[in-house]
Amino acid sequence: MRGGPRFLAAREAVSLIRPGDTVAIGGSGGGLLEPDLLLRTLGEAYGQGAGPGGLTLVHTTGIGDREGGGMDHLARPGLARRIIAGNWGMAPEMSRMVTDNQFEAYNFPQGVMSQLFREIAGGRPGLVTHVGLGTFCDPRLEGGRLNDITTQDLVEVITLGGREWLFYPAFGLDVCLIRGTAADENGNLSLDEEGANLEMLSIAQATRNSGGLVIAQVKRVAAAGSIPPRSVAVPGICVDVVVVNPAQRQLVTHDYNPAFSGQHKQALSHLEPFPLDQRKVVARRAVAEIRDDDVVNLGVGIADGVASVAAEEGWSDLFALTIEQGLVGGVPARGVIFGVATNPTAILDQPYQFDFYDGGGLDITFLGFAQIDGLGNVNVSKFDQRVVGTGGFVNISQNASTVVFCGTFTAGGLHAVPHDGRLDLTTEGKHRKFVDKVEQVTFSAEQARLRGQKVLYVTERAVFQLGERGLVLTEVAPGIDVQTDVLDRIPGPIEVATPLAEMDAALFTDAPLGTAWRPAHNQGHPA
Numbered sequence: 001m002r003g004g005p006r007f008l009a010a011r012e013a014v015s016l017i018r019p020g021d022t023v024a025i026g027g028s029g030g031g032l033l034e035p036d037l038l039l040r041t042l043g044e045a046y047g048q049g050a051g052p053g054g055l056t057l058v059h060t061t062g063i064g065d066r067e068g069g070g071m072d073h074l075a076r077p078g079l080a081r082r083i084i085a086g087n088w089g090m091a092p093e094m095s096r097m098v099t100d101n102q103f104e105a106y107n108f109p110q111g112v113m114s115q116l117f118r119e120i121a122g123g124r125p126g127l128v129t130h131v132g133l134g135t136f137c138d139p140r141l142e143g144g145r146l147n148d149i150t151t152q153d154l155v156e157v158i159t160l161g162g163r164e165w166l167f168y169p170a171f172g173l174d175v176c177l178i179r180g181t182a183a184d185e186n187g188n189l190s191l192d193e194e195g196a197n198l199e200m201l202s203i204a205q206a207t208r209n210s211g212g213l214v215i216a217q218v219k220r221v222a223a224a225g226s227i228p229p230r231s232v233a234v235p236g237i238c239v240d241v242v243v244v245n246p247a248q249r250q251l252v253t254h255d256y257n258p259a260f261s262g263q264h265k266q267a268l269s270h271l272e273p274f275p276l277d278q279r280k281v282v283a284r285r286a287v288a289e290i291r292d293d294d295v296v297n298l299g300v301g302i303a304d305g306v307a308s309v310a311a312e313e314g315w316s317d318l319f320a321l322t323i324e325q326g327l328v329g330g331v332p333a334r335g336v337i338f339g340v341a342t343n344p345t346a347i348l349d350q351p352y353q354f355d356f357y358d359g360g361g362l363d364i365t366f367l368g369f370a371q372i373d374g375l376g377n378v379n380v381s382k383f384d385q386r387v388v389g390t391g392g393f394v395n396i397s398q399n400a401s402t403v404v405f406c407g408t409f410t411a412g413g414l415h416a417v418p419h420d421g422r423l424d425l426t427t428e429g430k431h432r433k434f435v436d437k438v439e440q441v442t443f444s445a446e447q448a449r450l451r452g453q454k455v456l457y458v459t460e461r462a463v464f465q466l467g468e469r470g471l472v473l474t475e476v477a478p479g480i481d482v483q484t485d486v487l488d489r490i491p492g493p494i495e496v497a498t499p500l501a502e503m504d505a506a507l508f509t510d511a512p513l514g515t516a517w518r519p520a521h522n523q524g525h526p527a
Helices: 010-014 036-047 070-074 092-099 110-121 200-209 278-287 302-313 350-358 393-399 445-451 482-489
Strands: 022-025 055-059 080-085 104-107 126-129 156-160 163-169 175-179 182-184 213-218 220-222 232-234 241-244 295-298 320-323 364-367 371-373 402-406 415-419 422-427 454-458 462-466 471-476 495-502
Touching: 010 036, 010 213, 010 241, 022 200, 036 070, 036 175, 036 213, 055 070, 070 092, 110 126, 110 200, 110 350, 110 393, 175 200, 182 213, 200 213, 200 232, 220 241, 278 302, 278 402, 278 415, 278 454, 295 302, 302 364, 302 402, 350 393, 364 393, 445 462, 471 482, 482 495
Parallel strands: 022 055, 022 175, 055 080, 080 104, 175 213, 182 220, 213 241, 295 320, 295 364, 364 402, 402 454, 471 495
Antiparallel strands: 126 163, 156 163, 415 422, 454 462, 462 471
């Protein structure tokens, strides 16, 4: 019978990583299931000349806090030779190193990354999926490559059953760094106090079956057999080393909030209020597209304000909110800890959430945008010399029945004040989001038309739909000049609907939206 794991100090554990190893890292933004002590120790050891270099690092989504944590602990020249990631936005120093060509860098969709671990675990050749077709992940565009020194194609176009697919090949894993709440003496891991499961099990299985080393960080050690079987998220047969970090926090913002882990229900009346500003206007208008019983996904950014508006209005139980980290139900958190939810109904392993998304389970999604062009293409992944990455955006935007892109019309100093039923544009943003051509295609308008998706683009001053030839302006805010404040700020001509509707004045007041905006079957937004 296989013996139990070794219990080591963090420095001893990271010393087991060899130069040139391929290392999978679990976790998500804001410290969610992040093996923070292991990452910090690995970075420090390398900086002191005692850690391995030339590593290939693999992670599913953004890991960090945008302030030097997470993957930025490893942002040291020479530590990484190649990084394959689902998102880069939480680690700005790593992102800068990508643009400086300090290592090879790839960005694949978050769902692809999470599902690929299962393919590796099962000894299969890789992941075959439609996700990424027509986007920058397609090798006929960029193949997910992010800088000049990244030249090898890791994605292939194949044909099966007379249909095109993308093939993301599997690769071996030498080490993984994962996290749990507790480990018993036999190495069984629980996630009882965590706000998600992510793909801890899939990563551990993939590493174990690759002949690699599974290193788990936990908050505490339990007696052998004391963790109930249904609470074991990763069995001890998949765990080689356990590192205990008693100071482990649930998130960078919370030592522990039981409403995030499903062990306590919080009164929604005590959630932080969403002040009336230009961002709330966007979220309010977006809510109008939801119908009773819809299965909804929320993206990070302005889009996550949809949950706050729904909670304020008392509509949270009229539809099912989900987020890609595996949360179903509840009210998703906003900001750096996006990835957890208050009062979730279910906490699933992330790969299974993406199975549901990829197969068409979403009725509607609300996502952000950095750039939109006249054709209706959207970029969120690489712009203005910044590498942010796609996260779950490609999976979600490509497969939801209705897609609502949410964002301010411009960025960088925009000040648009909603009051008394109108919008006063006092200061225009310095950065235009509506561009002649997106720098990277994260969402393909052409593919969306082929799929028959309904696509809207909601801003604080105007609403657009995707038409047969590109953007169609359908609504404008009261107080906004259509020509000066909208059309003149979009490169090239776009279609304007006749008649052009005015956004409802209720969006621009402090009063509740009321029953006219309540989600309902076959109900459109108020005229």
